[in-house]
Amino acid sequence: MYCASLPGGACTDAQWTSALFRNSIPGALNQVNFEQGYDLTPPSLCLRNSTTCGQGNVPLYSVEAETVKDVQAAVTFAATHDLRLVVKSSGHDYLGRSTAPVALLVHMARFTDVAFTDAFMVGGQNMGSAVTVGPGVHMNDIYQQTKANGKIVVGGTAATVCAAGGYLQGAGHSSLAPLFGLAADNVLEFQVVVASGELLTVNSISNPDLFFALRGGGAGSWGVIVAATVRTFPTFNVTKSVIELGALTNTAAAALARVHAEHIFDLDPVQGGQYYYLEKPGNTSVLTVETITANTTLEQGKALLTPFMNDALAVPDIFFNFKRFRHNGWSRLIPAAAYEAPNGPATVAKVYQELLDGGAQIILGNLVAGGQVSRNANISSAVHPAWRTAKTHLILGSGWDDSASLPEINTLRKWFQTDQVAVLEQLSGPDAGSYSNEADIFEPKFQTTFYGPNYSKLSAIKSKYDPLDLFIVASGVGSERWDEWGLCTV
Ligand SMILES: Cc1cc2nc3c(=O)[nH]c(=O)nc-3n(C[C@H](O)[C@H](O)[C@H](O)COP(=O)(O)OP(=O)(O)OC[C@H]3O[C@@H](n4cnc5c(N)ncnc54)[C@H](O)[C@@H]3O)c2cc1C
Numbered sequence: 001m002y003c004a005s006l007p008g009g010a011c012t013d014a015q016w017t018s019a020l021f022r023n024s025i026p027g028a029l030n031q032v033n034f035e036q037g038y039d040l041t042p043p044s045l046c047l048r049n050s051t052t053c054g055q056g057n058v059p060l061y062s063v064e065a066e067t068v069k070d071v072q073a074a075v076t077f078a079a080t081h082d083l084r085l086v087v088k089s090s091g092h093d094y095l096g097r098s099t100a101p102v103a104l105l106v107h108m109a110r111f112t113d114v115a116f117t118d119a120f121m122v123g124g125q126n127m128g129s130a131v132t133v134g135p136g137v138h139m140n141d142i143y144q145q146t147k148a149n150g151k152i153v154v155g156g157t158a159a160t161v162c163a164a165g166g167y168l169q170g171a172g173h174s175s176l177a178p179l180f181g182l183a184a185d186n187v188l189e190f191q192v193v194v195a196s197g198e199l200l201t202v203n204s205i206s207n208p209d210l211f212f213a214l215r216g217g218g219a220g221s222w223g224v225i226v227a228a229t230v231r232t233f234p235t236f237n238v239t240k241s242v243i244e245l246g247a248l249t250n251t252a253a254a255a256l257a258r259v260h261a262e263h264i265f266d267l268d269p270v271q272g273g274q275y276y277y278l279e280k281p282g283n284t285s286v287l288t289v290e291t292i293t294a295n296t297t298l299e300q301g302k303a304l305l306t307p308f309m310n311d312a313l314a315v316p317d318i319f320f321n322f323k324r325f326r327h328n329g330w331s332r333l334i335p336a337a338a339y340e341a342p343n344g345p346a347t348v349a350k351v352y353q354e355l356l357d358g359g360a361q362i363i364l365g366n367l368v369a370g371g372q373v374s375r376n377a378n379i380s381s382a383v384h385p386a387w388r389t390a391k392t393h394l395i396l397g398s399g400w401d402d403s404a405s406l407p408e409i410n411t412l413r414k415w416f417q418t419d420q421v422a423v424l425e426q427l428s429g430p431d432a433g434s435y436s437n438e439a440d441i442f443e444p445k446f447q448t449t450f451y452g453p454n455y456s457k458l459s460a461i462k463s464k465y466d467p468l469d470l471f472i473v474a475s476g477v478g479s480e481r482w483d484e485w486g487l488c489t490v
Contacts (some may be wrong), residue, residue, distance in 0.1 A: 175273030239301025386433025
């Protein structure tokens with residue numbers, strides 16, 4: 001849609017698929033499907049090669065905020081004129097929460113300040129080494145700057161996700177989380193413009209209830225973060241490995257998943273983290289396993305993975321070894337107990353087999369829990385308690401191209417609820433938690449699935465800081481009072 005407004009009337013293929021390009025344009029989203037108004041009446045679409053475009057779900061107006069005063073003016077204007085308000089930092093959201101039709105958007109991309117300190121003070125107490133970042137700072141930028149300062153932060157995999165927007169409010173997983181806890185566990189302070197237009201300092205002493213909510217209580221529901229301060233740690237050496245294993249059949253892929261589950265605790269001695277994903281673009285599948293272990297030599301890193309590799313290569317129909325654009329992500333947090341159970345790895349294999357036989361395109365596993373994530377269970381924050389007992393976070397994705405018909409697209413969009421969640425429940429158990437940042441907007445019981453027992457407390461905090469429901473997002477706290485676009489109360 002924004003391409004049509006560019007000089008010459010179009011953008012290049014490179015721009016169309018560039019996360020950085022999309023980040024920089026107020027109404028553009030990384031998950032391009034959320035720009036489409038599939039559910040509007042009539043549907044309002046704008047595809048890659050469309051010659052005429054509807055507005056879709058892209059907001060009508062946006063504020064390219066540069067200062068806190070700009071944000072305050074936008075929030076006050078929206079409150080005064082009863083406008084639908086949305087906030088975007090990177091536009092990477094998997095639930096499309098950084099857009100809405102007929103809305104006013106506040107774009108935070110220009111908040112790119114980064115400031116380091118060795119002694120961050122909260123209520124007179126020295127909290128140690130920390131960095132304060134604006135919500136427009138991408139992960140890659142913060143990684144480069146912390147590295148230059150001999151420090152690291154708990155951050156995510158995508159270089160172009162923002163370090164201080166939705167990521168922190170959702171929980172923020174990382175391959176360093178088993179070592180240092182979730183990103184939200186490591187926030188020391190937020191600066192937030194709330195619905196009244198006030199700029200609040202939010203930490204464990206000042207507005208502690210809002211601090212509780214902003215750490216895990218869901219993205220986009222509380223106010224506009226203009227800065228966040230997070231702990232930094234000294235740097236250390238890590239070993240990173242990427243293993244790709246091909247499977248000729250679904251049975252072989254399921255056996256591979258079983259072997260992987262049998263070795264799920266192998267990294268515990270060093271509290272390593274791992275992102276592993278099984279993709280099935282055609283007849284064969286590929287399991288990619290990306291592992292990061294801290295303070296290990298290359299030899300030690302290899303030794304930690306050797307038992308898994310030996311068993312994996314013994315699986316029939318496996319070969320040592322390719323990407324599909326993902327439009328939706330749906331997830332469940334899988335308890336460590338599910339892997340510890342005597343039949344745990346066999347159940348993993350059964351779940352993978354049924355998902356693949358049912359046509360699953362990609363199954364992502366994030367070994368980003370346990371360790372310090374579990375030990376942080378006593379932190380007062382809205383992080384779903386299921387994170388504290390989880391070992392992995394499993395995500396199912398699906399994609400379609402522009403030639404897909406609306407009925408086909410809608411079948412895929414609802415697939416998790418119609419078919420896949422029941423399969424996953426064999427592993428996660430019923431009514432399991434999910435990670436609200438990488439999840440399904442159609443979760444019927446999002447209050448408990450995303451927020452667990454914290455929902456009523458979060459609702460009370462929401463009423464205090466946002467009594468007019470200015471900050472409403474899909475499946476966010478208070479959204480049950482609104483239609484799916486956050487435009488009309490129900
Ligand atoms: C390729 C990719 C990789 C990812 N990797 C990881 C990972 O490793 N770990 C992980 O935990 N997650 C990961 N995610 C998920 C990521 O945490 C979410 O997409 C998150 O919502 C992105 O936040 P954002 O602010 O950058 O995006 P946006 O789409 O701009 O915003 C997301 C949500 O946050 C709100 N928001 C944004 N900025 C602000 C602000 N300044 N103040 C208040 N609300 C705001 C928006 O309104 C929206 O509700 C990944 C996503 C992608 C697409």
